Amino acid sequence: MSDGITPLTPEQIAAQEAQAAKEGYIKRNLIALDMEANSILDGKPDETISSRLARDAEQGMKIGIVGSRILDVFQRDHGAKAQAGDVERAKAVEAIEENSPGLEGK
Numbered sequence: 488m489s490d491g492i493t494p495l496t497p498e499q500i501a502a503q504e505a506q507a508a509k510e511g512y513i514k515r516n517l518i519a520l521d522m523e524a525n526s527i528l529d530g531k532p533d534e535t536i537s538s539r540l541a542r543d544a545e546q547g548m549k550i551g552i553v554g555s556r557i558l559d560v561f562q563r564d565h566g567a568k569a570q571a572g573d574v575e576r577a578k579a580v581e582a583i584e585e586n587s588p589g590l591e592g593k
Contacts, residue, residue, distance in 0.1 A: 492544045495567045503571035538573045541566025
């Protein structure tokens, strides 16, 4: 595709989300460092650099297109897979927080 992003099928999204749901300690901490670097670079909180590049590519931004293509050399469809992982991690946090006693009046 011209934007450097190939959308995942629903099955691929489910597989990526399942993989993200069972990440180990070291990988979770590496992802946290990635998110911190993205935040320092004025990115959205709790978003990985890979997801940001994919979103930028989808919006036609040159940095996102080039960055996504580079990442695809190391892992096919990396940006879309990163987005699915970010979504899964956000869902997990949301589920935990929704069950917090502090939100009972919600």
